[in-house]
Amino acid sequence: MRIVVLALGGVLLLGCGADAPAPTRVAGDPQAPAGAADDATDGDSSGSAPGPVYPGGVATQAPTDTCAGAAELDFRVSGSGLAQWEGRRVVAAAIESDQDRAVERHRRPVLVSAAITGGAFSLSCADSLHTNYWYPSFAVFVDVDGDGRCGAGDVGHQSQRYGWDRDLTEEIQSAADFSGWQPIGTGSAGLGIPVGSAASTFCAAYFD
Numbered sequence: 001m002r003i004v005v006l007a008l009g010g011v012l013l014l015g016c017g018a019d020a021p022a023p024t025r026v027a028g029d030p031q032a033p034a035g036a037a038d039d040a041t042d043g044d045s046s047g048s049a050p051g052p053v054y055p056g057g058v059a060t061q062a063p064t065d066t067c068a069g070a071a072e073l074d075f076r077v078s079g080s081g082l083a084q085w086e087g088r089r090v091v092a093a094a095i096e097s098d099q100d101r102a103v104e105r106h107r108r109p110v111l112v113s114a115a116i117t118g119g120a121f122s123l124s125c126a127d128s129l130h131t132n133y134w135y136p137s138f139a140v141f142v143d144v145d146g147d148g149r150c151g152a153g154d155v156g157h158q159s160q161r162y163g164w165d166r167d168l169t170e171e172i173q174s175a176a177d178f179s180g181w182q183p184i185g186t187g188s189a190g191l192g193i194p195v196g197s198a199a200s201t202f203c204a205a206y207f208d
Contacts (some may be wrong), residue, residue: 014101067108073129074167075110076122077140081174085120085142090116091150092123093206094138094168095194096130106197114141133163135195139206140172143186150203152185158202160194 094110099154109130112123129136137160145153157172157180172180182191184202192201199205 003086052150062127065113066108067125069126071109071127071130073127073131073164074087075125075128075138076167076169077091077124077138077172078120078122078125078170079116079140079180080120080170082116082121082142085116085144086119088116088146089113089143089148090121090123090140091143091206091207092138092140094125094136095137095197095206096132097134097194097196106194108206110138129164129168131163133165136161136164137194138168139191139202141195141203141207142181150184150207154184155181156184156191157181158191158206160192161180 025142050051064078075094079090091113092110094106095108096107098105098107109128110125112125114121114123123140137158139156139158141156143149143154145151146152150156159170174180184191193199193202193205197205199208
């Protein structure tokens with residue numbers, strides 16, 4: 001209840017009015033009172049927003065994507081027939097090497113990711129690859145176990161090239177019989193380290 005006092009022509013008028021409604025707090029409003037609960041947390045006392053949850057129900061953290069965008073060749077990789085991994089994150093990386101006075105240098109101009117949606121994915125990075133004839137390569141892995149890292153329990157695909165001088169476009173086929181995909185961490189000859197890499201594992205070479 002609040003009292004309203006008005007002065008009209010020297011006459012005081014007294015009246016009553018309803019209290020003004022409390023302002024609606026917007027989540028994240030810096031003007032909100034200190035210590036006020038954030039409605040957007042839905043009861044979460046930590047105040048932190050939940051991680052992304054993909055259609056398969058697995059919450060994973062996306063890696064920091066890299067797309068150099070200062071070269072002349074495009075990178076495009078897609079896949080389909082992956083309904084069994086719906087919602088899982090798929091990550092692709094490209095590695096380029098150069099030889100300079102017997103010292104081999106590696107760079108990773110591409111590291112991109114997305115969630116598998118509708119049993120398919122498509123990853124691209126324009127103007128990211130350089131014309132290269134020193135055994136460049138790329139690899140893709142699906143975070144099957146949902147731990148946010150490349151490792152045992154996941155599956156991968158690798159393509160080691162002698163070189164590339166045009167846009168890279170590849171479609172990885174259905175996972176029904178692991179065609180195009182290999183289990184990671186089983187010693188499979190299908191996955192390895194890129195030529196000239198000092199890394200000890202497939203995952204370390206491409207995704208660490």
